[in-house]
Amino acid sequence: MMRELTVDLGERSYPIYIGEGLLQDASSFFTKHNISKKSPLLIVTDTNIAPKYLEALQKELVQGGFKAEAAVVPSGESTKSLAMLEKLVGQALEAGLDRKSTIVALGGGVVGDLAGFLAASYMRGIKFIQIPTTILAHDSSVGGKVAVNHSLAKNIIGAFHQPEFVLYDLNTLQSLPAREIKAGLSEVVKHGLIWDESFVSWCEVNSEKLLALDAEALGYALYVGCGVKAAVVSQDERENGLRAILNLGHTIGHALEAVAGYNELLHGEAISIGMVGSAKLGMRYGATEEVYIRTKNVLAKLGLPVRLPEHFDVEAIMSAMMHDKKFLEGTMTFIVPTAIGKVEIESNVSVDWVREIVEQLKQEDEL
């Protein structure tokens, strides 16, 4: 069974295909979307994913008549750099990519962000296809945000560049390590927490199936998660307003990642802790304690951390938040839950409140 949903962005609209075994049939999707068979395409993937799926994908595309070249980058967040972009542009030129060529991102969020920025900037923008191989990437595969990091800030150099389509093969998720599965589910639940109370209930009931990578449950969760994000993005493509709600848990989460050096905490783990902090902040804006408790419980049920490890330095976290690009013109803005499935954008949040909440996050019980 294949699910399909559309990210509605006018002339930049594109479909997301979710199902088992789609990679084996990649050529037919490429053909359907008029990907050039004359101009070479470049598959960008990383050293983790390449041994698993690159050869098969390349073979399938070549058999389908495509000139499928490949570039393999080191895995990990540090690969999202301008230095790596420069290297990839060289490889693209040597492979003969022209303005009708396509960049194909095969991998998780890191590969998607890097390959996406390559597609956005190569010859001022060429076509882009996403083939996510992680649960977390369901998030970055909707909305067209692509970027690389700078030593001083994450995702600071980038663009908005929408793909032609997203091909989500559930089979590629089967080999994910347990820790990455949980971290990926963090963003899935986030989409429920900001938009859809019934989906949060569904996650509470189906947490075990999700953790066991039951294909039917996972397909449904990714379909709903992508759908929520698509609904938000289609109302605010360039992140001028509503789209900010997708940052639930991210202001604290990004700061934790920065302080931990992008190594100790996975992104999904960091925003899990961040979402607990936001729910706590919500109580200062009139949300009931139940919102905070349910937020914490659903995350814990999915095996996600809800407590800030003791050794994190609170002042370092506060200072990292000041460099965040959501820190606009001197005010501090947070996405604050008011109910399960409902959030508000609060600007002028007191820095002292935030500091208190970060301190309290060290006292949370792991459930």
Next chain:
Amino acid sequence: MMRELTVDLGERSYPIYIGEGLLQDASSFFTKHNISKKSPLLIVTDTNIAPKYLEALQKELVQGGFKAEAAVVPSGESTKSLAMLEKLVGQALEAGLDRKSTIVALGGGVVGDLAGFLAASYMRGIKFIQIPTTILAHDSSVGGKVAVNHSLAKNIIGAFHQPEFVLYDLNTLQSLPAREIKAGLSEVVKHGLIWDESFVSWCEVNSEKLLALDAEALGYALYVGCGVKAAVVSQDERENGLRAILNLGHTIGHALEAVAGYNELLHGEAISIGMVGSAKLGMRYGATEEVYIRTKNVLAKLGLPVRLPEHFDVEAIMSAMMHDKKFLEGTMTFIVPTAIGKVEIESNVSVDWVREIVEQLKQEDEL
């Protein structure tokens, strides 16, 4: 007297102001266009221009209530690199630029391209203002093409990013070296050659005034040059068709620059020789010899080279053309004059014809 014209791009439309002494009044233009006084702005300029105009501009803006920070990059084409972009992003972060900040390009085409790509990619795109200080930059200040170079190809990493407005102070052109004046006029004449026969006639009559930097003549020429480019760009913002006509002389010209290592020939000089080549090619497509002769004469009248220096290697030029991004899917495309003020896009141009014409360019008389 100030001239004003609008580049018509729907919601991305912007004005170009052309006149004497506009820099002294920069604040009022910034205020008129709602540039933030809360978020810092960053003036990007180079080591040639900084000593002449940076202090005065910064002072004027600070007096006007703007937080005007500055970054000075080395002058010259090699500054258009990803390494320099990385450095500028660091300076922008340290200066506290946020999503409501603005990048101001003070300088010629190199600074405009680099600062423009910084504006396009910093936090996925912030506001951008162009203050060109060369004649040549009249060309790059219309159309939103911004980019940096890769060691293998020029302008290969970039974006389309339109400025808020362009402030063209004719006084800044008075200090240009004679060779740069001529090279800048090359693109001005190009706009006549592709679009407006009467403007070519005007250039023939007014060549001496232009070379003497007569403010009235120069203001008019820049106004018409920008106007032609604006008319073309507004019909084809993303370079899918018509906009290609702006590349008259550029396929050969870019190859000459690449072979000469971006040093020996200025861009305007290279495309001057390229336009003579295109006019020669035009005769194979039915243009009269007069088109070729008049093209050559008007360029020579403005002190531009019309002959390819003997030591250039023809095969090296041919090979450089194959790396050009206008070399699409194996066919060779040229912009070919059919009359003065009229060009056509010819694809499937014979590589042998092109080689013959490049060889003949060494035999042209300098007039």
